[in-house]
Amino acid sequence: MGLDIRFPIGMMFTLIGLLLAATGILSPEKVSLGININMIWGAALLLFGILMWGSALRASRKK
Amino acid sequence: MNTPSVHLGVVDYSILALYVVFVIGIGFALKRQMKTSADFFLSGRNIPAWVTGLAFLSANLGALELVGMAASGAKYGIATCHFYWVGAIPAMIFLAVFMMPFYYGSKARSVPEYLKLRFDERARAFNSVSFAVMTIFASGISLNALAKLLHNLLGWEYNISLWVCSFIVLLYVLKGGLTSAIYTEVLQFFMIVLGFAPVVWLGLRDAGGWSAIKQKLAGVAVNPSAFNLADSASTTFHSDAWTSAWKPLLGGPSANPMGIDLFAMVFGLGFVLSFGYWCTNFLVVQRAMAAKDMKAARNTPLIAAVPKMLFPLLVILPGMIALALSATEGKGYQFPKAVIAEAKMPAAISAVRQSTAAGVDVAATSKALSSAAGTSFNAAKVEELLKSAPGTSDAQLAIRIQDAVVNDYDGVILSLVKRYCPSGLLGLALTALLASFMSGMAGNVTAFNTVWTYDLYQAYIAPDKSDEHYSWMGRVVTVAGILLSIGAAYFASMWTNAMDIIQLVFAFVNAPLFATFLLGMFWSRTTGTGAFIGLLCGTAASALFHACTISVGNLPGVKGGYIHIFWTLPSDMAQNFWLASFAFTVCFLVTVGISLATRRTKSDEELKGLVYSLTPKQTVDQFWYARPGTIGIVLLIVCVILNYIFW
Incomplete structure (x- = not known):
């Protein structure tokens, strides 16, 4: 198939992760139960996005 | 007059917008590959198993699943997991191990077409018409629920939400056909999981962990009427009624909040309803049929079974968290309910x-x-x-x-989102909700356009047309399907009662269906006449059962019992499960009886690849541990362990 779905998924979560993490850093007053959840979860999404992207890249190099 | 209870910030809108750009982008990226009608309807059978597996899972997730399962989690507790651990998982494994070889191997393009190959046009016509109408109403109901929810929560205009959400789905399905529906479903799967996971995590932390939840729910169980969970002040359950999956069930209908007995749960839900849904519903089976080869097709439901097994954590646990919080003083959490002006x-x-x-x-x-x-x-x-x-x-x-x-059980999930999500995470959780809705709608639309084009249009209206013509028809009917869903949504918003009746009729049609497939696939003697009359009798039997039974606390009418009340069941759910068991049994017996009395019209040669005993065993080139049977057994064992842990 022409499209490896891991590329768009990776890209989207990388962007959303960056956005959330930036929100967490810029407005640390937005907390939930005293946790800066935007920053933590943004970082988690960023990591997930990069991993997806990375695995798609590796697969496309192998071809 | 409705004031929105939540305001979205710039970040929230940005996350939503990013998601929309990506799903539409996938549709446009796949547009080039849509050359023949097979590309549009069947994805050209070219997709890897992990992709079809995750799509298999999210196509089944309407907007109602997240909302509804959390609601049931609060209402019935951990017993709701039976829909997963007794219901879905064994059925999905059965589909992979026993049924998929016939769906995929028969070259049928849809489930109704399999019925035509195995039996004759009558069974196909019956199944395709009821399925086509059902998918339209299903997506209409879910569309209406979503637009209402967005209106109440965010103050968005009902009509605008309805049309905009449908238009987005239309755009990517129209461009990329089934492939783009499946690919976006994978993206939506991750969106749903990653969007709701932090809400559940925060909720769990807030409530003090699983053991604290267990303790609080024990207090709820012994005094359910204090939490508006019972209709009588004298109702009381054993303290583990909300937190253990089987013990309350063994105590009989009066010992568990579902009001259900063991037989109805295991046979009615676990066997008849779940196998009927997961093994015969083209909406999900279509995903597996789009896989690139037989191995991938059989692995599709197996791959889906892994996350499905863990889904209760994401969708049922929030309901239990909410109930536990409402029972904890000093948390300031009020279980959602309508506020009197x-x-x-x-x-x-x-x-x-x-x-x-x-x-x-x-x-x-x-x-x-x-x-x-x-x-x-x-x-x-x-x-x-x-x-x-x-x-x-x-x-x-x-x-x-x-x-x-x-209690407004359907409000549970949103009350948690509101409680835990600051601007930012809020956008993510809302996007997850939208994603679960869109994946369900796209699933319905792609199943509808295939069944319409191949099983109704090509079969009965315009056979022998060119492939371009059917491709064109597929696009036309995609637009028509979306418009019909919108119509059904308005219908649902205006006539709730009519909608209840329609859903009831479909429950009647679906209940006996699995008997037909089971006999068709595993007993070569089953005849077309037997299958068709069996189906009709099964459907009639479920209508009759409904007309003659009622559940406690209901008045005769839409809820049943309008001919004569022969049996009063302890709950709606019990009535539903017993109805399915009854319809299945009638369909099974009548099909066997008529089949023995009529002559077979198809030879052994014609039934090769369609019936188990007449199909040569596949030569398996996989190692023993990679075979579907082995993986299926491992998954079943894990499922049994889960049941044991929460016994």
């Missing part, structure tokens, strides 16, 4: 005072209260109100009346 309160108070003075019963008081306040009330609390009203001031009474309003 201040203007209506005096009328409600006087309704109670008048009822007390006149000495009328609980039912009459509830009715008077409901018409005064515009919402429904819990019977047990109304009884208390009647007793305590004489010595209570108006202000006190107003508080107690508000407390007696029935």
